[in-house]
Structure formats: C-alpha cells, structure tokens
Amino acid sequence: MKVLIVTTPVKPIGQGEGGGVDVSLHHIIRALTHRQHQVSVIAPKGSQLDADVDAKLIPIDGELQQSCQVHAPNTRFFCDDDCVLSRMWSAALAHQDDVDCILNLAYDWLPIWLTPFLPTPVFHLISMANENQQVANALQRLNHTAPERIAFRTHAAANTFSFSHPVTTLANGYPLAQFPFSPDGDGSIAWVGRISPEKGLEDAIRIAVRADMPLKIWGFEQDSDYRQALTREFPPSILQWQGFVPHQTLLQQLQHCSALLMTPKWVEAFGNCVAEAICCGVPVVAYNAGGPAEIVENGTTGFLIRPGDLDQAAAALSHVCQMNRTEVRRQGHQRFSLEAYAERLEIWMGLQRTTHSRHSTSKRQDPPRPLALG
Ligand code: UDP
Secondary structure, three states: OEEEEEOOOOOOOOOOOOOHHHHHHHHHHHHHHHOOOEEEEEEEOOOOOOOOOOOEEEEEOOEOOOOHHHOOOOOOOOOOOOEHHHHHHHHHHHHHHHOOEEEEOOOOHHHHHHHHHOOOOEEEEEOOOOOOHHHHHHHHHHHHHOHHHEEEOOHHHHOOOOOOOOOEEOOOOEOHHHOOOOOOOOOOEEEEOOOOHHHOHHHHHHHHHHHOOOEEEEOOOOOHHHHHHHHHHOOOOOEEEEEOOOHHHHHHHHOOOOEEEEOOOOOOOOOHHHHHHHHOOOOEEEEOOHHHHHHOOEOOOEEEEOOOOHHHHHHHHHHHOOOOHHHHHHHHHHHOEHHHHHHHHHHHHOOOOOOOOOOOOOOOOOOOOOOOOO
16 A cells, blocks of 8 residues: 655654654554565655655655644644645645555644545544644544544553543554663663653653652753753753754664653653563663653552652662563563564554455455544
C-alpha cells in the first residue's frame, strides 16, 4: 500500500523541536517499509530524514506553526495561505489520489477538520494529551463519526478527551537491534526531553540533589529563559548539560547511565525516552501518571512515584540502581519491538487488506468509505 505521512508543522524534521514526533516518524517509516509499504512524507522545508529510512520527502516552504503546549488551552491558532500547515495540507490534497491513505502526525485543528472532506482516508496519530480546546473540539467531533480514524500512544492520553467512542492505542516500537546495552551503570542519572517547563526538569534536579548523583541532561532547548533560571538556581556540580544530540548518539550515551528520571508536569502522552531507556537496560524512576505509568513496570523496569514526592523519588534511585539491567532490557524488547508495532499500525490503518491497493493493476474491491459530515 502507499501511505502519505503529513508530519508536524512546528519545525523541520531532525532539529529537535518536534520532540518524540521526529523520532516516531522515523520508526513509523521503518515499520511500514519493513512490511513493503511505500511511504512518502510531507514536511516543512529544511527537513532531513535519517539516511537508513526509505521514504520520499516532499518539502514545503511557509511560516512554521507554534507548539500549542506552551500556550493557554483556550488559544485559537491562526492559519492562512502563508502558513506551512495549510500548504502541507494543500500538498496532501494534491497527492491524495496517488496514495491509499494519509497519516497525520500534527496536533492541529486543520487536518482533523479536513478529514470528512477527503475521499482518501486520513488517520490521526495524536501525540499529545488534551492541551488545546480547538484541537480537542475537532477530535471529539471526529470521534462521533469516525472513531477508527483516531489513535493515541496510551490510554492516559486518550482519557484526557471526552470521547463517546473508544479509540485505538498503539504505544510505540523501536528498531531494537540499534539499541546498545551496558551491563553496569556509571552512577549518573539521565534526563531526556525538550528543555521546557511542562517537562518538569526542576523536579528531576531537586531529586538528583537529594540523591547526590550527577544529572546528565539531553534535549532541545525550547525555552531558554527556563534553562537559564535552572542554571542560576541549582549547583553546577549536579547539572551536566549535554545539549541535543542525534538519536543514535543519545542511545550510545544513555546506555551507561544508572537510571533515567521522568518527572513531567503535564500528562505525558507516551514518554519515548522512558521506553528507550528501558530498551537499553536502563531502569526508570518516573511519576506515576500519564504515559510513563503505562510503560514502567513497577519493581521490574523501574519505580513509579507519587507525582511531586521528591523524597520518595530520591530513595527509589538507590533501589533502581540495583536492578537487573539484563532483565530490564528483556522486558523492553518484549514490549516494544518494531515488528509488533508495524502490525498494530497495519491493523489500525487497514493496510492488511487482502484485496488490492487502488494502485495495483487489479481493481480495488473496497473503496474508502466517505465519512458522514458531522
Ligand atoms: N532525543 C534525541 N536527542 C536528544 C534528546 C532527545 O534524539 O538529545 C529524542 C529522544 O530519544 C526521544 C525524543 O527525542 O525519542 C523525545 O520524545 P519524548 O516522547 O520523550 O518527549 P516529547 O519531546 O515528545 O515531549
């Protein structure tokens, strides 16, 4: 089948601001092409795909969209002809007859609203919890008529919306052969994420101070005022800023850490860095909320802590460092294989049909169902 992916309009792919969406996009392409599907990607101009993925890139120029999680939930985002978001969807409309389905990765009102008007099925993989009313209203409306078109990574993220019909949850999958493993930790704690207040880095620093362990911090600096405030407030002996590094470099460095801390202030819709650490055999201490609560198996791959309980988290760090890293890794590999993820994606988007694609020489037997406008 031919799949057209329309990715996030907040930043070109490969620069860090897209966060987990960038990394997830690559894993989706790997999963689908491994199953012989053909993939093309519409993305902001300047995007770069990793050399090992096989997808046609369609770059689009235009003004980048703002990340909605840094604005109040009732913010109404503007979009006109100059915006990359509207231009990306104009391109999707122009290419839709050449593909079997469209997969939207953007957290924006426009593609959700457009869904019933496109004869080609559009699927939405929603990478954040309920952070914006405009998006939530559009998703809730679509859920009335076509719940099958919506998927989340976790139940925690889906449950922040008021849906009348259940939606699919897909978790994530990783190319595990590329995940390194170190049998021993080096005594440091890892923190991975965009440097932005909703990720709650200040709690992780306070926990590291209490545990008297160095904290290695990787991630894109999305909010430099926030980063500067943290640098002023906390002792430099604890903070080891690593910057944003390419994903494979991150994994190479992360494998040596004794544990990963995840202390978000928002509903973390999944928490790729949590699953990635576990797949490298690095146990996790995370707040018992959102996506991490569905990823960490308490006592086996890490510890889940009452959100905000810094003392409990510091105490958990000493226990987590004793965990069997081989077993942590084994659990991660069992849950997050790319093959199983590919199958979940295929089932959700109906890519497993035994009938022919509309691009094969035979006539398609089950044309896409036009949606009722609602
Ligand atoms: N990441 C990376 N290099 C870095 C820091 C982060 O490749 O220096 C990746 C990390 O491996 C993860 C993603 O960025 O896959 C962040 O995704 P996550 O779901 O943890 O958070 P989000 O940014 O989507 O809120």
